[in-house]
Amino acid sequence: MSLIYLVAGARPNFMKIAPIVRALQQQSALSFKIVHTGQHYDRDMNEVFFEELGIPQPDIFMGAGGGSHAAQTAKIMVQFEELCIAERPAAVLVVGDVNSTLACSISAKKLNIPVAHVEAGLRSGDMSMPEEINRLVTDSISDWFFVTEPSAVKFLQKEGKSDDAIHYVGHVMVDNVLFQADKLTTADTSSYETAAFKAGMAEQGGRYGVITLHRPSNVDDAVMMTRIAGALKEIAADLPLVFPVHPRTRANLASFGIDLGPNITLMGPQAYMSFLNLWKDATVVLTDSGGLQEETTALGVPCITIRENTERPVTVDEGSNVLVGTDPVRIVAEARKVLAGQGKQGRRPHLWDGKAAERIVEVLTRELARLQA
Structure with a gap:
């Protein structure tokens, strides 16, 4: 039975590998181990968290911790190399675009262990984003590319990847x-x-919007944060907003002297199920998150993305997402469209049907059998 290492470094990574774990548990050709690099420590990543995902606790915890991008990547590479030498998995599967994705891909590939990249081919074109560098480097050395949308297929083909290695799943x-x-x-x-x-909103008519902001370009710059906050306060005059605030963002709001006003409710970061419970019923989501653009499209929730670019264009081309940049006028205008019932409807893209993990496992089973033969 071929052993696959499933690599995750942060809470969102576990949400991506969870369906793959569940699919692997339904077959007998492949075994797996969940490797938690420890890139991010999250107090909410407890036993209940893994129970909610329907997967077991990680088999291996590396405890890489924080540090600069270089220091963190180096620590993960060294520890993961030792792990791979000791057990020699048949393949390493990485997800997304965090430092763990990059580090483990490099270590595995230098040991001639095949690498599968889930969410391959996504490109923002913005080289100031660390994630863009991680995506490009990981895809430059991966063996199998599991793709979420048509734009990713085109990018990988343009970068010279074989059609046989690209799997739109x-x-x-x-x-x-x-x-x-x-x-x-x-x-x-x-x-x-x-x-x-x-419950409180239900007593006031039930409509509300959800905010998430965390990108440094938005929240670490006083002028930019003040501009965005002004737009949010204007929207909140017509629609109550709730903002689960990352600690760094909350600290910046205080240091910049930004008051969001009485119509925006601040709360702490939420566990996955609690947050899903919130945004799935929102009138609109205002965000700079990558993953939330996709999740809102999956559930048909109007999404306004406060960024100048997106590596997930299918959410704009087909889904419920609108890319508005950081101009307060555009942010407010799009929100008012939604409130007037004129917001974008969108649809769920091709193959976003809940069965991607099953397709990934089918491909891995076939490809590993071919390699062994």
């Missing part, structure tokens, strides 16, 4: 959000902080 994040949304229909949500907020 759909999206594991969509697999996961559909799985979790279904669980929410029977879950007891009474303990969620977001449930209390929604």
